[in-house]
Each structure stands twice: as C-alpha cells, then as structure tokens.
Amino acid sequence: MGKYFGTDGFRGEANVGLTADHAYKVGRFLGWYYNELRRRAGDETPAKVVIGKDTRRSSYMFEYSLVGGLVASGADAYLLHVTTTPSVAYITRMDEFDCGIMISASHNPYYDNGIKLISGSGEKMKEDTIELIEAYLDGNLVVFDSKWDTIPFATKEKIGCTVDYASGRNRYIGYLISLGMYSLKDMKIGLDCANGSSWNIAKTVFEAFGAKTYIINAEPNGTNINRNAGSTHIEGLQKFVVENGLDVGFAYDGDADRCLAVDENGEIVNGDHILYIYGKYLKEQNKLKNNTVVTTVMSNFGLYKAFDEEGIDYAKTAVGDKYVYEYMIQNDCCIGGEQSGHIIFSKYATTGDGILTSIKMVEVMKDKKQKLSELKRGFTVYPQVLKNIRVKDKREAQSDKDVIAKVDEVAALLGDSGRILVRESGTEPVVRVMVEAADESVCNQYVDSVIEVIKAKGHVE
Template identity: 40%
Template sequence: MTRLFGTDGVRGVANLDLTPELALRLGRAAGHVLGGPGHSVVIGRDTRRSGRMLESALAAGLCSVGMEVRLVGHIPTPGLAYLAKAHDFIAGAVISASHNPAPDNGIKFFDNRAQKLPDATEDRIEALMTGEDTLPRPTEGGIGLVGDARGLVKDYEDFLVSMAPRLEGMRIALDCANGSTYRVAPAVFAHAGAEVLAFFDTPDGLNINAGSGATAPEALQRLVAQNKADAGFAFDGDGDRVIVVDERGRAHNGDFVLALAARHFARHGRLDPMLVVGTVMTNGGLESTLAKDGIALVRTQVGDRYVWEEMERRGAQFGGESSGHVIFREYSATGDGILTALEVLHLARNEGRTLAQLADDMQFWPQVTRNVKAARRREWEQNDAFRAAKKEAEITLGSTGRLLVRPSGTEPVLRITVEARDATLASSTADMLARVAERELV
C-alpha cells in the first residue's frame, strides 16, 4: 500500500484525494497519537479555497478525541511552526500544498519544537487510520473546543520584525504568490523602514502560485527592473521558500543564499564547523565556490526535513535546498522565506555590497530541470529504455557534469535535472531524457 504521508505531509487534490472524510480520520488518529485530552493544537492554512473545508474537518477530528484546537487562519508555514513552539501547544498543523497549484492541498504537522513529525510518528498515525476506528470518543465535557486565535499571527510578525535590519532608503519588491505571506511580508518590511512594492498579494482562493511566486519569478524579475527596486523576493504559496532577485533583475536561488551566508561567516571566523548542508540537487558550482574558502558541502536526499536532520547531526549553522528552502539553525528549524530574505539583506549590508555585486562573485554551473508529468514515475529504474538513455547521458556528460532523476514525493511528476559546465549540453541532455520519459512512463 502507498504510504499516506509523503515527503511533506499528506497531499492530494482537495475533495478528490484529500477529502474531508480523510482529514477527519487524520485528525482523530493524530490527536490520539499526539496526546489526546488535555492538549492543544494550533491550525493554520494558506489561501486555497479548500482550506476552510479541510480545516473544519481536521479540527472536528482532533476535538472528537478530546484535543483543544485554536485556529489562526492565513499564516505562512514557518509562522505556524513558530507558534507551535512559542505557545502552549503540543503540536501545530498547517493546511497547504506549498508551491503546488490551487486545486491541490495538504496537511502537515509540527511538534512543539517546531520540527516536522518523525517518520515513526507518522507511521503510528497512519496505522490508526486503517481498518475499524476504535479510538476513544469522549462525550459532554470531554469533547475538545475550537477557538479563534488569529491574533497570534501578530506574534510571528513581531518575531520577524525583531530580526529585520533597518531598511530606510531601500525599495523592496515582494511577490507574495497570492499565498500566505500576503499580509505578513509587506507589514514586516514596512516596519523595518523599507518602501514596499507588494505584488500578487490579492488571493481569491484560486490564484495561489499562478504565474507568480518562487516557482515563477520571471514576473518579479521584470517588476524589479521596471520599478528600479534595490531587491526583490518571491515567496511560494506557503512562505517557506524564497527566490532572491537582485537590482539588475536576475533571480538567485537557495544555493546563492547558502554561499552568501557561509562565505561571510567563514571570512569572519564564525563558521563552525566549516560546512553547510545541501541536497543532491545542490549546484556543483556552489560546492566549487565554497571549497575556495575551505568550506565543505554535505549532501542529503531532497527534503528540508533531511537537511535539518543532517544539520542537527553535524552541528551545521546553515543548510538548505536550491528551491529556496534555507534554514538558519540559530533561529529556526525549518525554511522561512521571509526570515531568509531579511538575513540576505543583513548579510549584504554587512558586506557593504549590492546583491548583484555579491552574485557576480559566485560561479554556478548551468543546471536544467525538466518536470515530466508521469503517472508511472516511480518505475523509471525498472524501465529498460529509460535506463539505457540515462546511461548514455552519463557517458556523454563524463566528468564535466552530473544528472539526477527523482520522482516527486508531492505530485505525479518525474524530475530530471542535468548539470554541466556547458549550458547547451545540459539542456540537450535534459530534453533527450524528458522525451524518453514522456514515451515510456506516462
């Protein structure tokens, strides 16, 4: 049987895969595993139309096993994690499908340390959702209550303001992806003194991530250039990742942020240990750039939870993914797009250089990713034609590049990434493999 929990919680098309009935059952099982009566859970959501429906079902399930529930409404995922740790909650749950399109949604839990639940805990929850429901059903005063706690979002906003550098005289463009940063991000940057230009900040439940945000920063790149902004930041739908846009309108991903932070700290004798944690998707150019300053790159499988676990294991200060999830271990256990943007501006100010000047000092290898819609994406290793094409591609790349094939854990997509010192070779190799996947695995 396919595991219910993927790499980032439970995901699917809302009301088709992720139904209210499933959310109710998930709430009952999670509530029982997380402690039951006498404990409270905080729930937040992004701006999708299906959010309230799933929030109601999840809250009902939690209350039915005696849990108290507090609803904070629209909040970035890292903000929900922050509240789960900062207040008297046993756990937090966020209803979001992150960067996925509007029809999708998801449910993800955090413990009271602001960390995602371990696989073993998710397995216990999932086991209770199979077969007959024999979980407790308290009555009368044993039933949990649902309360409105939207005011708690201000606590997260205040935390971010406390982390912000003074930004007077700076014009900052923000792409909120019509997602959960649409209120918090503009407010935080305005409090810090910046002139804020907010775009894609009018969610209607259907436009989250549509032609905007961290997965489509091209619009923000144009807007930064047109408005002569000093910097731009494109968040994804749930605000846990960010793409940086410099004053020339060039976009920079999480690898740029890792290089900026690690090199700055290393040059000031403050990077201990001398390493950062990335993933198998991290650009080879970052590894080369860091090596010049004596900094090692440690790779994990894709997923910010695996990055965090490796950071904990090694005591690393910084870690993240090319997609824009970046973790500053001193402040957070998960990726936080707004916090990352503020830290980038801190670092640039301390370096006394603009973002474009800092980017010019780094060298990344051309990297091309093709996302192929493939229902049979997990069969790629068993498909003879695709395996032969992959072997041929690896011979062609030789030591001047690398390739990675990875089935998405959150959507029916096979991700094919090719990296090479030569951009044309990277692109043609990725296109060739994508054609084979479309023929063999759809």
C-alpha cells in the first residue's frame, strides 16, 4: 500500500482526504502516461479512458475533475455515468481501453469517495503504475529514463474530447443477461441496491430472467448510499425477505462489486457461504480447477473445516480481492473471494461482481432444486470476535516482540480448534485482532488479552 492508494484505490473523505485537485492530477498523469506509451509504440492516436461512478453527490465533482485532467493531457474520456465497478472492468477489457476509472468508496458512507483504477486487461491496476501516480502527486516523478518536474499539456487538435458512453453500460447488462441459464418465472427475489450503483441495473437483469423482483433501497439522492442499506446493513433485507415470503434476497454495496445473500428464512449467507456453495457445486460437476477455492485470511475457520469434509483444497491470500484474483490467475483457479462478499468467477469476470454472484447463486438453486438454506448445510460458522484498536503506528504495534509473543501464546492454546489473526487496516490507523473458536467467550478472552498487551506497551493512539 502506498501513501495515497490502498488495497482498493485512493479513498478518503471528499475534499478532505481526497480532493478535486487530486482527481485532476490523477487524470493529468493517466492521460499523459498512456498517450506517451502509445507514442513510443508508434501510435499517434489518443489514449482512451473509460469512467464510471456511483451515486454519491461528490462523484460528479470527481468525474469532471478527472475528465479535465485527462483531456488536458490529450486523452479521450468515455463516460459510463452511474454504473458498477465490475461493469467498468468489463468494458475496459472488452472495448480495449487503455485503462478504466471507477469513482466510488464502495461500502463507505456518502461523504467518502474514492478513485479505483483498472488496467486495460480489466484487472486492478498494477502496483508499478500506481507508484508512478503517487510519485507524480508528490512532485518526484521519474519515468521513461527522465525526471519530470512537470508534464506537458496537450494543445490544438491534440486536446482530448469527452464521449457519452452509456451504451457500454447497456452492453454490460446484456452480458449479464446472457449468462442466465434458467427461467426464474417461479421465483420471488429480493434486491437491496444500497441506493448505489446497482439501482438501475440489478432489477433489469432479474426481470429479464422472468423473476418477480422486490426492490428496496433503489432511490439514490446523493447522500443515502449505504445508509442503513445494502450488504453492510443487511438486517433490512432479512426482514423484507421474511415479510414478503421471498425465495431469496441479495444485498449489494455502493458500487456493487460485492454481494451477500439472505435465505428464505431470513438468515445471512455471507461470502464464505457462497464460496462453500459454489465450490462444492463445481466439484460435483468436475469443474473445480485444481480442486481449489481461493480465500483470504479473514475467511471463517469453519469454512476450512467444511472444505476438508468435502475434500476441497483451499488457498489463503492477503485481504483484498486484487490479491485473490492475482492468486487465481497465477494458479489457474476458477472461484475465489472474501467473506465480505467480493466473489470472483474468473471464467466470467476479472473482479468481484455482486450481480454476477447473485446469478450464480440462483443457478445453483435451480440446478440442484434446493433452497439456499439447504445448500449451505455442511458449513458451520465458528464464533468470531474481531476488535479494532487505534494505534500510533500500525507496523510498530504489530512487530512489538511482546505482542508477537502473546499472539503466539494464544495460537498455541487454540491449536487446531481455532485461530488468531492480527492485521493492520488498509485505510485507517487501526490494528485488527480477530479470534475464532468454538466458544464466543473464549474468543473475547483471547482478543482482549492481546489488546491489553498492545495498550500496556504504549501503542494506543
């Protein structure tokens, strides 16, 4: 992680941690950099960058700032308008853009925003390019064997233009619809759109399959994205599914790259459940590549117990869907994701895609003629206690020898009946201490014992 960009883009409170000036400079660099790459390859046509945004009030400000920077550097900016992160990844790859930009702070409150960058292959942008952007923002850019105190503006006919590209979003919707394998005329499906990017996409897709759709939180006003809605506040959908007798419900986050589900009884089906259900389904069909499901270190201990029972191998990566995807590509795996609902189906997408995840869950339900509550049987979630503690220096707190000793002690006491994980936040001055065990009181006891050492050693802010 760099100074500005974390595991999922450049994120901060709008015009506080992330300003319109930042966005303009990011646009300036990307427009110039991709034009220069083209020029050095003998191509004088302008670079093409596609941009999507979520429903936050500040997204328009950042969109215009990015466009200003891009066209000032001579690149053409194509606008998808309000759309999902996975749609930007899809269109970037399919329509051969130099890169894609998504303006969103995902599940964060409306006053935050972010800039997510996507490579021409539809994947999260590589770290070496991110490092160049950060160097430019700090005024110490060295690239192409030169130090650049300033980068040139485009002039005359070289100035870029802006293109309305809503047709790209519509093509993505068509792509999702093409993946449907079953008629859903006999199903009642609930959709919680978090007043975010999925509000004008998810309903269209499921109605095309013939489902009777029940929609909540699909009236964005610029300040209600994720507010008591979506995958981070799923209790509303739980109640909605039960009250309306629905077969299943799906909740998305602000930019719809994650999905959590609710079964017919109103019980949560999180990302780990989804990995278990679809991993098991693929194995039964002899389609689970390398017999492996890719998880992160935050997946529940019970998931690994369930995979062991099914004879399914698993890998653990650092937290972040970019790391999951990198492992999947390097090791030829077809399914992976996070407990939070970022699920990647590498045959169909290069990023987590909440609506796609919904489609695949319904596919399993229809094919196996089972309810979601039945499909998740065999996976028992272990109690998990996760506590955050604000510290002066995340790395210093984690590397303290006494903290390490306490963590090792807890791990030894848990043995193979649980686990402890201590990790730093990617976006805050916070250390996260998590314990999973068969008993919640044991989890609390061990988490508190580690936090006490962190406090005693003076690391607390």
